[in-house]
Amino acid sequence: MVLSSALPENHYASDSSLHSTFASRYVQDSLPRFRMPEKQIAKEAAYQIISDELMLDGNPRLNLASFVTTWMEPEVDKLILQSLNKNYIDMDEYPITTELQDRCVNMIARLFNAPLKDGEQAVGAGTVGSSEAIMLAGLAFKRKWQNKRKAEGKPYDKPNIVTGANVQVCWEKFARYFEVELKDVKLQEGYYVMDPEKAVELVDENTICVCAILGSTYNGEFEDVKRLNELLEAKNSKTGWDTPIHVDAASGGFIAPFLYPELEWDFRLSCVRSINVSGHKYGLVYAGVGWVVWKSKSDLPEELIFHVNYLGADQPTFTLNFSKGASQIIAQYYQLIRLGFEGYKSIMENCRSNAKVLCDGIRSTGRFDILSKDVGVPVVAFCLKDRSKHDEYEIAENLRRYGWIVPAYTMAPDAQHISLLRVVVREDFSCTLAQRLVNDIHKVLEYLDARPPRLVEAVAAAITHQEPELSSEIVPEGIKISAILNETILGLKSPRRLGSFKTNGVC
Incomplete structure (x- = not known):
């Protein structure tokens, strides 16, 4: 009561x-779509x-299009939840979080063989992702080049950057947003990464840097950074320039040190001055964290560093974002100390092994060419040998029936006539899932083989929509395009009915 x-x-x-x-x-x-509800x-x-x-x-675990981490241990999930309400930029209020970021920068820089003494603080920053990291690295190169040109009394209004046409779109964003000309090396069939010789040919006195990719988005292939460095050293020596290299190691930075330790691509090379890597890719952290590191303090112009007196302390910062969550930085530190070199190496070896299982299974169908390489990111890129009946887009579309998200797309210029499918093998993609995907690819191929080609279906559907009584004559299974064209579209079978049917645009 x-x-x-x-x-x-x-x-x-x-x-x-x-x-x-x-x-x-x-x-x-x-549900509300355009206005906030009243109550x-x-x-x-x-x-x-x-x-x-x-x-x-879609199910993130079955999203094989994405390089981004989709699984972490429950313990790190707890740490993320505990720190969701922390704003990283409040460094004076959260000094331990700031310390964890500095530790991550130190570990990553040394992983990339930065020339640092014991106890020396590395130069770098945590970012929201590799896109922000690339913007920061590009700005540092541009400002350093401008300062040098000003000191020499030379024009500094036409900077350019040299990349391969296969770079991620964030490089195009950097060039457009910060008014830098992008000079790209076109691809060619059979060679889907930047050609170092052609790249160095494009370098001139206005080139602020050459970008090399350690893990192409298209097929996971590593570009030859060592060869690029040799060619650039020779050109710099001949011209008196000091053109540097930036390595976009967004996907490969947490792979090469563990799987290919003898591969020279990092700060061991004289022209490599900065590197970016995505913590949320093979750094094994959920989306929202990247890293950029410089070889030395001289590679980051001091005027780009802001010293902000915010909430009680001087805070040096070099980021495009101000406020951002602290949880992903904490998660990165967890992974680095939880796994260590041994743990990362084991995970990357397992990814490579599962990629081989998938690659062998796809090759065994006899229907595909493999476009990815043995040395590179654990990615399996493949294309149809025969596209006369069906294409990669139809395979991608039909794999969704089994839950798989596998992207189909074209290569970059001048190889855009090549269409391909790509599977990114992440930590949570097991050998069993690889075998399951191969089985489902077989099913999709059988399904597509049992159907007429898409053009035939489109013609048949259009005709039967106009003349339903023709459906039994037009849709015999396995009919060839030539039969449809000769007997139906050309009117050999039903000229009267087709007289008023518009075929333009259909064939």
């Missing part, structure tokens, strides 16, 4: 919790309706 007297008389009559059906409680009306709703209802919509997203 005490509880009842404390509640309004109409409470139970209006309480939505008394409604027994799911829909009446949560989704009687359409609040129960937290359970907000959670439920959003959760239900998110069920229509």
